[in-house]
Amino acid sequence: MKGNEKKENGIVMSELAKKEKRFVMPDTFIIVAIIVLVMAALTWIVPPGSYDYQEVDVNGRMRTIAIDGTFHYLDKSEANPTGFLDYFKALYAGCVDAANIIFVIFTCAGTFGILVKTGAFHAGIGSVLV
Numbered sequence: 001m002k003g004n005e006k007k008e009n010g011i012v013m014s015e016l017a018k019k020e021k022r023f024v025m026p027d028t029f030i031i032v033a034i035i036v037l038v039m040a041a042l043t044w045i046v047p048p049g050s051y052d053y054q055e056v057d058v059n060g061r062m063r064t065i066a067i068d069g070t071f072h073y074l075d076k077s078e079a080n081p082t083g084f085l086d087y088f089k090a091l092y093a094g095c096v097d098a099a100n101i102i103f104v105i106f107t108c109a110g111t112f113g114i115l116v117k118t119g120a121f122h123a124g125i126g127s128v129l130v
Contacts, residue, residue: 036087043081044081047073047074047079050071050072050074051070052066052067053065
């Protein structure tokens, strides 16, 4: 131990200070909540606008596409900025809308996790490489 370091609970203080300065990545839900909060705030700042649309046949399927050069700003009466409760509804509504994709991702991740935990994945890779 150096002269200016103190020992506390069996840990040298300089080591404790080093551990406190380390960046810890926030949880995924915190990151998503911050991104949604920033986007909700931007609905109050960025003026709303819209394009005119037309129906076009693309490879036998009707698609709605924006017409180039028809962008126009909406009146303030037509603006719909995100309210306080809408912020909390956004994550739920997004999960409901994307439930099919979320289910597939969870199923694939679970299957892959089982393959890794049982050793089947590494055995299969080993048999291919040897």
